[in-house]
Amino acid sequence: MKKYSYTLLILLLSYLTSSAQISLKGQIVDAETGDKIPFASISTKDNRNTLSNEMGDFSIPVNELPAELIISHLSYGKSVLKLEENGDHIIRLKATPILLPEVRVGNYARELVSHAAQKLMQNFSLKFYGKAIYRQSTQINQQTSEWQEIIYATKSSNSRLEGTAVLKGRYAAQEAVYKFEDFSYFTKAYGLIDLDTNRHAVISLTGSDLYNYSVANLRKEGDREIAEIHFRNKLTAPAISKYGTVFIDTDTYDILKITFITHSDLGLKMKNKHPLWVMKMVNPKYEFEISFKEVAGGRSIEYLKVQYNVDYHLKKEILPIYVSSLTYLYETSTQATTMNYEKANAGGNDRELIKKFPYDPDFWKRNTLIERTPEQNRAIQNLEGKGAFGNALGTKKN
Secondary structure, eight states, rough: OOOHHHHHHHHHHHHTOOOOSEEEEEEEEEEEEEEEETOOEEEEEEEEEEEETTTEEEEEEEEESSSEEEEEETTTEEEEEEEOSOOOOEEEEOOOOOOOOOOSSHHHHHHHHHHHHHHHHHHTOOOOEEEEEEEEEEEEEEEEEEEEEEEEEEESSSSSSEEEEEEEEEEEOOSSSSSEEEEEHHHHHHSOOTTSSGGGGSSTTTGGGGGEEEEEEEEEETTOOOOOEEEEEEOOOOOOOOEEEEEEETTOOOEEEEEEEEEEEOOOOOESOOGGGGOOOOOEEEEEEEEEETTEEEEEEEEEEEEEEEEEEEEEEEEEEEEEEEEEEEEEEEEOOOOOOHHHHHHHHHHHHHSSSSHHHHHHHHSSSSOOOOOHHHHHHHHHHTTTTTTTTOOOOO
16 A cells, blocks of 8 residues: 555656746647647657647647647648747648548458457557546536546556546536536546457457448548548447547558547436436437557557537426546556556546545646636636535535
8 A cells, every 4th residue: 555655646746846947838720721729739859748728729848948849630740840939829730631532442441440450459468557637527508517637647558548546636516407427437438449348349350240431531641641431330220329430541550540429328427416207318429539649669549538418308498418528648658557557437436536635726727738728717716716626526515
């Protein structure tokens, strides 16, 4: 137990001391349309990393100026920029050209998926260790009712998160019709392949039995060609359908990103304020996005995004519910640790673990890692003003 606590302390200290004197800020936009580009990867030559947030904004520490930033995004390729001064930079990226898919003999999309699955299986035994920041918000009728942030120690493979350990966390909630007990389960439980449930994975050696595949687009990034493959499972009932897009390097068969949507009941754990006979949940929709990155020794997860939409019908009232989470993995390497990692558990509850940590608002203000949006900051300030953080995980009673 002492050894485990010591490891936790070292990981936290390394996180706290990772800041630098200069924080470069900016926004990433499309060069032609001006649209903001979310979830672009930004890094420095000394291996500091971040993502642009939902509004395209980012902040990254550097030791000195001028500084070089390496920015990459699947739809925009990779750019290296030299920034001479501090300030709010607007960085404009040009979209990579889209080619018309060539007519190829046989089922080219299915062949690419099969090759990608084989490569995943060959390297599945390689494990990665590092940290992640998990950020989750719940909105009911467009009002933020829950906010949660966790710093994890992580163990992962080339396909999924395999285990986590909570290093620090905070949670706040307001009185609401619904509270979500462990939404982070979906981040931990879903991935590309799993040796125990391979047949039911989107990317699998037997995937052609379950899914239809088609090449929608081919992208050109330098010498690299990227296939954008659409897939849909062969089950016709809307309630159990699964469909999405996977991006595969046609030369290396590396999977770069996958997105998929399902309307199935995935067993989401919630606390309902009202009895079941006066309410019902209508039009559930889950959206998953997993992006991958190159690290020393192989390919690992960069981030996982999960969203859930549903309409809450209460008598004559309809309340739209929207839950979103983003998990960003960083400081990833193949260097094993002595940490005890907990596997995904449908009966688990991160919030019970968060209770062990006293609420430290200064820590969360200093350590953003991914820039929060103005809307998120307003929601946090509102929850803090109501005493919702650090008070037995509930809103303070007057």
